[in-house]
Amino acid sequence: MGGSILKLLEDKIKKEGIVLPNNVLKVDSFLNHQVDPKLMYEVGKEFKRLFGDLGVTKILTVESSGIAPAVMAGLAMDVPVVFARKHKSLTLTDDMFTADVYSYTKQTSNTISIAKRFINDQDKILIIDDFLANGQAVSGLFDIADAAKIDVVGVGIVIEKTFQKGRKLIEQHNVRLEALARISKLTDDGQVEFEN
Amino acid sequence: MGGSILKLLEDKIKKEGIVLPNNVLKVDSFLNHQVDPKLMYEVGKEFKRLFGDLGVTKILTVESSGIAPAVMAGLAMDVPVVFARKHKSLTLTDDMFTADVYSYTKQTSNTISIAKRFINDQDKILIIDDFLANGQAVSGLFDIADAAKIDVVGVGIVIEKTFQKGRKLIEQHNVRLEALARISKLTDDGQVEFEN
Numbered sequence: 001m002g003g004s005i006l007k008l009l010e011d012k013i014k015k016e017g018i019v020l021p022n023n024v025l026k027v028d029s030f031l032n033h034q035v036d037p038k039l040m041y042e043v044g045k046e047f048k049r050l051f052g053d054l055g056v057t058k059i060l061t062v063e064s065s066g067i068a069p070a071v072m073a074g075l076a077m078d079v080p081v082v083f084a085r086k087h088k089s090l091t092l093t094d095d096m097f098t099a100d101v102y103s104y105t106k107q108t109s110n111t112i113s114i115a116k117r118f119i120n121d122q123d124k125i126l127i128i129d130d131f132l133a134n135g136q137a138v139s140g141l142f143d144i145a146d147a148a149k150i151d152v153v154g155v156g157i158v159i160e161k162t163f164q165k166g167r168k169l170i171e172q173h174n175v176r177l178e179a180l181a182r183i184s185k186l187t188d189d190g191q192v193e194f195e196n
Numbered sequence: 197m198g199g200s201i202l203k204l205l206e207d208k209i210k211k212e213g214i215v216l217p218n219n220v221l222k223v224d225s226f227l228n229h230q231v232d233p234k235l236m237y238e239v240g241k242e243f244k245r246l247f248g249d250l251g252v253t254k255i256l257t258v259e260s261s262g263i264a265p266a267v268m269a270g271l272a273m274d275v276p277v278v279f280a281r282k283h284k285s286l287t288l289t290d291d292m293f294t295a296d297v298y299s300y301t302k303q304t305s306n307t308i309s310i311a312k313r314f315i316n317d318q319d320k321i322l323i324i325d326d327f328l329a330n331g332q333a334v335s336g337l338f339d340i341a342d343a344a345k346i347d348v349v350g351v352g353i354v355i356e357k358t359f360q361k362g363r364k365l366i367e368q369h370n371v372r373l374e375a376l377a378r379i380s381k382l383t384d385d386g387q388v389e390f391e392n
Contacts, residue, residue: 028311028314029314030276033278033279033281033310033311033314034276034277034278034311034314035263035267035270035276035277035278035279036276037267037268037270037271037274037275037276037277038271038274040267040271041271063259063260064259064260064263064279064281067231067260067263067264067267068263068264068267068277071231071233071236071263071264071267071268072233072267074231074233075233075234075236075237078233078234079233080226080230080231080232080233081230081231081233081264082229082230082231083229083231083260085229085260114229115224115229115230118224118225118229118230
């Protein structure tokens with residue numbers, strides 16, 4: 001079961017992924033701009049297989065590319081999904097939890113925010129995101145979870161670049177971390193190598 | 197079939213929708229911030245029922261709130277989804293189709309863009325969006341479709357405010373337009389009235 005979605009994903013990445021300078025992998029043909037709904041449905045089912053035993057009550061993600069895999073995981077696990085909004089400038093409001101997120105790719109800082117009324121201290125949170133590279137977006141969601149005093153029980157990632165520091169950052173939180181496709185190297189001639 | 201999803205949606209809107217000044221309806225508990233995946237799945241199936249005979253090859257929407265219903269429609273209809281990106285400032289690039297979209301709610305202009313390589317002149321496009329009010333986002337997608345010389349065969353909307361001008365704008369394009377929940381009035385005391 002797990003094997004087949006992993007193979008589907010790796011094949012898609014090999015076939016359609018575009019390696020850009022500075023270790024950027026573009027997968028906008030099925031995840032970040034164009035979305036393959038059936039593949040996302042399989043991704044959602046796989047997240048259920050990986051995290052279904054943890055009593056998850058809510059899924060958090062960040063707009064926009066996290067939404068498709070998170071909503072499919074929510075469908076499979078029958079829990080609501082909340083996507084954090086990104087804002088260029090910080091508009092502080094009392095009814096929002098906010099965190100700052102730095103994007104190494106874009107070299108800009110965003111504020112992400114979640115309305116307080118959609119999370120409460122009884123929730124068991126699963127964080128889903130499309131990519132794990134330097135871990136900034138996921139760390140921002142952990143900051144929000146800490147501020148809200150809620151328990152994050154798992155982090156599910158569609159594509160991880162294992163040669164960047166994201167995993168190390170997240171492992172500090174003592175949480176189950178699962179990435180479906182794990183990329184160990186992007187070569188200068190545009191090849192993608194996976195962890196075996 | 198159509199009746200049950202309509203009732204589900206109307207009940208959700210009545211129960212959870214928040215009426216704000218200037219005819220703004222907030223439905224961020226199931227569509228715009230928190231997402232109800234099962235409801236979105238039913239929405240997707242309903243769009244297939246309404247547009248499944250048109251030979252749709254691709255669904256277009258706009259980030260972020262359009263993504264969940266569009267991806268569920270794409271799952272039901274087995275076609276890819278492309279979500280247009282919003283940018284505050286226009287970064288012209290040769291490989292993107294762009295259009296300007298004015299938001300009456302936020303009183304700002306955004307540029308939306310779609311990579312040229314994800315649409316071609318053989319495509320039959322279904323546009324999906326969460327809301328139809330003044331029709332600016334959908335019109336922006338029509339502008340992109342015109343620039344790309346592709347055929348838009350349908351427009352599917354989750355919630356329409358029928359007292360605003362969006363429908364009129366879209367009907368000029370001679371296209372099948374279907375809105376699931378159709379709101380005729382938002383009252384001063386916070387009630388939502390539906391078209392019957």
